[in-house]
Amino acid sequence: MNNPTSQAELVRRSLKRRYRKERRFRLYGMIAVAIALLSLLILFADIIQKGHTGFLKTTITLDVELDGELMYLTDPTDRDEMAMADFTAPILAALKAQFPDVEGRAAERELSRLVGTYAASDLRDLLRAEPGLLGTTQTLEFLAHDTVSVYVKHADNPRYTVRLSDQQKQWVDELQARGVIDTSFNDVLFQNGDSREPANAGILGAIVGSMLTMLVTLVLSFPVGVAAAIYLEEFAPRNRLTDFIEVNINNLAAVPSIIFGLLGLAVFIGAFGMPRSVPVVGGLVLALMTVPTIIISSRAAIKSVPPSIREAAEGIGASRMQVVLHHVLPLAMPGMLTGSIIVMAQALGETAPLLLIGMVAFIVDIPDGLFDAATVLPVQIYLWASSAEQGFIELASAGIMVLLTFMISMNALAIWLRKRLERRW
Amino acid sequence: MKLKTAIASLAVAGSLAALATPAMARDTISIVGSSPVYPFATVVAERFGRNTDFPTPKLESTGSGGGLKLFCEGVGTVHPDISNASRRMKKSEFDLCQSNCVKDITEIRIGADGIVIAHSKDAEKMDLSLGQIFLALAKEVPNPNGGNELVANPYKTWSEIDPSLPNIEISVMGPPPTSGTRDAFVEIAMEGGCKQFDAIARLEDEDEDRFKSVCHSMREDGPFIEAGENDNLIVQRLARDKDILGIFGYSFLMENSGQIQAVTIDGVEPTPENISAEDYPVARSLFFYVKKAHVGVVPGIEEYVAEFTSEGAWGDNGYLVDVGLIPNPRNERAEIAKRAKTLEPMTGNEL
Numbered sequence: 001m002n003n004p005t006s007q008a009e010l011v012r013r014s015l016k017r018r019y020r021k022e023r024r025f026r027l028y029g030m031i032a033v034a035i036a037l038l039s040l041l042i043l044f045a046d047i048i049q050k051g052h053t054g055f056l057k058t059t060i061t062l063d064v065e066l067d068g069e070l071m072y073l074t075d076p077t078d079r080d081e082m083a084m085a086d087f088t089a090p091i092l093a094a095l096k097a098q099f100p101d102v103e104g105r106a107a108e109r110e111l112s113r114l115v116g117t118y119a120a121s122d123l124r125d126l127l128r129a130e131p132g133l134l135g136t137t138q139t140l141e142f143l144a145h146d147t148v149s150v151y152v153k154h155a156d157n158p159r160y161t162v163r164l165s166d167q168q169k170q171w172v173d174e175l176q177a178r179g180v181i182d183t184s185f186n187d188v189l190f191q192n193g194d195s196r197e198p199a200n201a202g203i204l205g206a207i208v209g210s211m212l213t214m215l216v217t218l219v220l221s222f223p224v225g226v227a228a229a230i231y232l233e234e235f236a237p238r239n240r241l242t243d244f245i246e247v248n249i250n251n252l253a254a255v256p257s258i259i260f261g262l263l264g265l266a267v268f269i270g271a272f273g274m275p276r277s278v279p280v281v282g283g284l285v286l287a288l289m290t291v292p293t294i295i296i297s298s299r300a301a302i303k304s305v306p307p308s309i310r311e312a313a314e315g316i317g318a319s320r321m322q323v324v325l326h327h328v329l330p331l332a333m334p335g336m337l338t339g340s341i342i343v344m345a346q347a348l349g350e351t352a353p354l355l356l357i358g359m360v361a362f363i364v365d366i367p368d369g370l371f372d373a374a375t376v377l378p379v380q381i382y383l384w385a386s387s388a389e390q391g392f393i394e395l396a397s398a399g400i401m402v403l404l405t406f407m408i409s410m411n412a413l414a415i416w417l418r419k420r421l422e423r424r425w
Numbered sequence: 426m427k428l429k430t431a432i433a434s435l436a437v438a439g440s441l442a443a444l445a446t447p448a449m450a451r452d453t454i455s456i457v458g459s460s461p462v463y464p465f466a467t468v469v470a471e472r473f474g475r476n477t478d479f480p481t482p483k484l485e486s487t488g489s490g491g492g493l494k495l496f497c498e499g500v501g502t503v504h505p506d507i508s509n510a511s512r513r514m515k516k517s518e519f520d521l522c523q524s525n526c527v528k529d530i531t532e533i534r535i536g537a538d539g540i541v542i543a544h545s546k547d548a549e550k551m552d553l554s555l556g557q558i559f560l561a562l563a564k565e566v567p568n569p570n571g572g573n574e575l576v577a578n579p580y581k582t583w584s585e586i587d588p589s590l591p592n593i594e595i596s597v598m599g600p601p602p603t604s605g606t607r608d609a610f611v612e613i614a615m616e617g618g619c620k621q622f623d624a625i626a627r628l629e630d631e632d633e634d635r636f637k638s639v640c641h642s643m644r645e646d647g648p649f650i651e652a653g654e655n656d657n658l659i660v661q662r663l664a665r666d667k668d669i670l671g672i673f674g675y676s677f678l679m680e681n682s683g684q685i686q687a688v689t690i691d692g693v694e695p696t697p698e699n700i701s702a703e704d705y706p707v708a709r710s711l712f713f714y715v716k717k718a719h720v721g722v723v724p725g726i727e728e729y730v731a732e733f734t735s736e737g738a739w740g741d742n743g744y745l746v747d748v749g750l751i752p753n754p755r756n757e758r759a760e761i762a763k764r765a766k767t768l769e770p771m772t773g774n775e776l
Contacts, residue, residue: 117744121475159661161683196468196748273503275451277483362467364474364481365453373453373483386655388464388680388749393657 047404051397057186057199058149060115060175062094065137066127076131087120087127088112091142098180099171110168114175116143116199143188143199144181146391148172152183153394160390189398193364194380198391201384203399205366209279209359209374210348210406212367216283217290217347222340224287225294229336232295233302234324253292260289261353269357276358277373285357286347290340297339301332334421341414345407351378377403451502454482454725458492458509461538461605461674462711465745466509466733472744473732479725482507489605496714497522506719506726510712511538511605516776529717529770533730534761535739537751539675539700539708540610542597542688545667549591551583552689555706559618560586561595562649564642566622573624578644595648598659599672602651609709610672614690616640617706660685675700676749700751708751717768727768734762 068074070093073085092112096102102111119142126140127133144152147163151172154160164172175181192202228249236242264285268274274281305328313323354360360379367374375383381403384396456466463486474481487495489510496508497518514532522530542558544551553561560566561583565575583590600607619625619640628636643649652659652671659671664684671685675695678687687695690706699705713733720726732738739745741752753761 118475159664161681163682196464196471275503276455277485358485360485362463362470362484364471385657388656388676390680
């Protein structure tokens with residue numbers, strides 16, 4: 001057994017097996033990475049394939065004669081008259097100019113359904129803003145009806161049902177050939193709040209809501225998290241109490257986010273009487289959720305500052321506070337920022353805690369303050385994904401792309417900050 | 426030091442934001458409640474916001490029970506003004522309202538919503554009775570070999586239930602228990618079906634709890650698939666697999682009529698006419714409730730109610746029909762609209 005040759009023989013033989021084992025292990029790793037990449041690719045491909053048409057809008061451009069007689073309107077500044085005026089008539093007249101042989105109420109009704117539901121109220125708003133246009137002929141661009149939009153964009157896609165009559169399809173084909181109906185970049189998506197008409201629905205309200213909420217979260221959780229981390233790491237005495245606090249911060253970071261929503265409902269809305277559905281409450285709840293993680297990542301960043309820096313500062317007579325503020329904190333800042341930005345990106349995607357405080361809501365007006373009813377990006381996607389109208393299928397995917405863009409840019413910012421501020425020893 | 430001032434100003438701004446007094450008057454109507462009413466109420470709210478000078482009302486989809494609970498919590502602008510419901514207010518909820526000083530509540534029935542069972546257009550059209558639906562989807566059914574005992578559901582294919590039905594596996598996708606559509610389906614279709622069997626109908630008098638649990642329990646051994654709240658996903662599955670049936674609201678059938686068709690129930694097609702005339706059995710009434718104490722405090726409530734109850738909205742040719750509402754019969758509409766105008770309060774005896 002103790003024969004040296006056989007020992008070497010043994011090693012040589014086992015060596016082959018050990019190399020094989022290592023190759024297998026590497027292969028498993030590569031397969032795991034491939035699966036992760038593949039699922040990411042499938043996810044992106046699916047979302048982009050479904051959602052890219054969401055960035056297109058279908059418009060109908062018409063020469064509309066703003067004839068006062070047709071609208072029963074003499075003075076656009078008179079509120080009562082505006083309320084009684086008929087703004088559908090000039091649009092219908094412009095459509096009939098395209099198809100002069102359309103006769104009868106039923107056919108006219110079908111024809112007028114080619115333009116979006118809110119075309120008439122858009123025309124009214126235009127006249128209200130510029131009363132001088134009455135009596136002139138204007139070339140106006142209207143949003144097409146949802147059904148027309150589905151036909152123009154998805155006529156060959158079996159996932160969609162085209163809800164147009166054969167006559168209407170013929171009209172749309174004709175108008176497309178004449179260039180009256182056209183698709184262009186969907187700027188409405190970035191200008192409007194929510195709407196039940198897919199053509200009028202926009203994501204700006206949700207973007208503003210998300211930003212206001214994130215602002216409150218950042219402003220509250222970052223200073224609190226960093227201050228707590230500095231105290232715990234640099235000043236707190238090591239005893240049972242601080243151990244207890246430390247364990248509980250770790251526990252808090254693992255609490256499911258919906259619990260923070262319940263807490264927010266009970267404390268901020270119930271006890272403090274704050275209104276429902278506002279970014280302040282949303283931001284407070286998300287701040288509660290993010291603080292523990294910011295504390296943990298900031299402590300890790302402080303710990304990673306080499307003791308030599310601290311000792312050198314102490315050696316030339318700096319006070320403890322000077323050591324921390326002048327030397328440790330600037331060096332730990334990149335790590336703290338990276339941690340905080342990643343937690344913020346996570347908070348940006350939260351819906352569960354917001355459900356309970358009323359931010360999952362249909363809100364049309366764009367919020368202009370912290371106390372205005374608002375919703376956030378992931379909630380908007382959820383609301384669209386569960387709507388019956390077909391136009392919302394592509395909008396939901398387009399919304400996901402917008403949300404992903406925000407997330408990716410936040411993560412990119414974290415990487416950039418780290419690269420820029422990081423120091424190596 | 427720049428960093429320090431930045432952090433300090435962040436902290437100051439944060440505490441300011443947190444301290445700013447939130448107790449302010451609300452000028453936006455706040456509506457909560459049922460998800461089946463949500464698609465109709467949002468359309469009315471959006472039109473109302475566009476066509477008047479009032480801000481667009483804010484709508485939260487909380488479910489009927491959750492909505493009425495919030496609604497009945499009290500008077501004051503922190504509480505909602507209107508609650509939507511896909512069922513009538515319960516006596517217990519009315520009492521809760523009364524005990525929280527929410528005295529005058531106006532009830533408005535806006536119309537009906539059908540629940541359809543549908544499958545792919547490629548499939549052969551099916552007709553089911555409520556009894557057959559119960560046999561296919563219930564957890565416990567009467568023993569097929571006779572006798573009064575209940576056994577775990579043994580049916581695997583439709584043809585086992587009735588030889589006239591196709592010989593394909595039972596596979597039905599439906600909403601989860603948290604959904605209002607599920608509640609209504611269980612209460613109307615399943616309970617309606619289970620009463621057709623003597624063995625179970627007898628239980629209703631003898632042991633009501635047992636009766637409820639037999640009639641309301643969906644099977645959990647595979648043929649009934651709970652499919653999340655997203656009805657669009659059910660529609661997509663149906664379009665791909667012609668052997669699967671799905672349960673959802675009428676508006677999804679209307680919106681996807683190119684890909685899916687409805688199963689007739691007792692020979693009746695779910696058309697607006699049949700649902701409104703109550704010929705189609707699986708339909709529910711939709712309501713909303715208005716808190717009269719808030720009229721005049723929060724601007725626009727009366728005008729919102731007037732918009733909802735106008736012929737242009739809930740009438741036979743109104744815009745709500747385009748999104749799938751089944752209107753009330755005309756004479757009933759006139760009567761409800763009259764009550765809506767005066768916001769006539771409920772007495773509690775009608776429940």
